[in-house]
Amino acid sequence: METNAMNQSLLGALDIGGTKIAASVANADGPLARVTAPTPKSGPPDTVARTCIELLHAACDQAGVPREALHAVGVSSAGPFAQVDGMLGLASPNICGGQSQSHDLPNDWVVIPLERPLKAQFSRVAIENDCVSALVAERTFGAVRDEPDCVYVTWSTGIGFGFCVDGHVLHGKHGNTGHAGHMLMSDTSDAVCGCGNQGDLEALISGRNLANRLGQSTADVFDAARDGEGNARAIAEDAARWFGRGLYNVAVALDTRMFVVGGSVWQHHGDWLLPMVEKELHSRMHALTDGVTIVPAGLGSLVADIGAFAQVMPPEWVRTWRETEPWTPRDQ
Ligand SMILES: [Zn+2]
Structure with missing residues (x-):
């Protein structure tokens, strides 16, 4: 019944x-x-x-x-x-x-x-x-099932996060936890985000903002970088370093254990970007960053x-x- x-x-x-x-x-x-x-x-x-x-x-x-x-x-x-x-x-x-x-x-x-x-x-x-919501999906059916201390991050047209600490998915006062793509990273960059910020993480590396700044699609630039083209490679290495620094900032704030990364940029290029991102993530504050892992999203x-x-x-x-x-x- x-x-x-x-x-x-x-x-x-x-x-x-x-x-x-x-x-x-x-x-x-x-x-x-x-x-x-x-x-x-x-x-x-x-x-x-x-x-x-x-x-x-x-x-x-x-x-x-x-x-x-x-x-x-x-x-x-x-x-x-x-x-x-x-x-x-x-x-x-x-x-x-x-x-x-x-x-x-x-x-x-x-x-x-x-x-x-x-x-x-x-x-x-x-x-x-x-x-x-993607964090909830990945914790329920994806790459970080039941992981109590993990962070979802998308690297796509924009950059966004979902945070889980001690098994609790964080929401915030208006349900806006995770808009950390707008964390300020650089005082000197002229990269502008759709939010109006100059030099925030999304301004520096999101697919949309990179393409606007470079005058060609981010997919083309990252494809060329993977093929070893010098200029494109420098742009991608820079982007990987900024992304790793964003993850570092989150890791030291939350004492997280795992990052699960989705979005089209990571889906297509995460394999070769990963060592550069990990290097930046693990470069400082070893008590907090040692052993923090980065895994690809499981649900596409x-x-x-x-x-x-x-x-x-x-x-x-x-x-x-x-x-x-x-x-x-x-x-x-
Ligand atoms: Zn922004």
């Missing part, structure tokens, strides 16, 4: 990014359906939340399961968040024109509601920024969906999914 009820219950997952929103539903056996739509860029401020709910319902329809069976939804979202009347709203510069420096969004949203409209529809809602492009599910997943589902790994591999 209980097993039957469990099998009939559904979990929802939302992956909210600057360009698209993906909604998935799963039962105890695994994911059932996934639908996507472009992230709304105009309309009333609740347009994004309404789209999220419509997509979850569409995923239920596609899976052939009743919409009413969906009670719990986990969310992996682009940050940062802000509080609106005691609930989390989105203040992402990639979605909210009122937060954007680039003025290319056709809306004047400053903070858009998210938690309140979702909670009006579903009895359980959990929301994390995408890197914290599935990390957002799985992290969102994992946030609201009952332990018995976790045990089943760990055994059967019912997710479908997808290339990034």
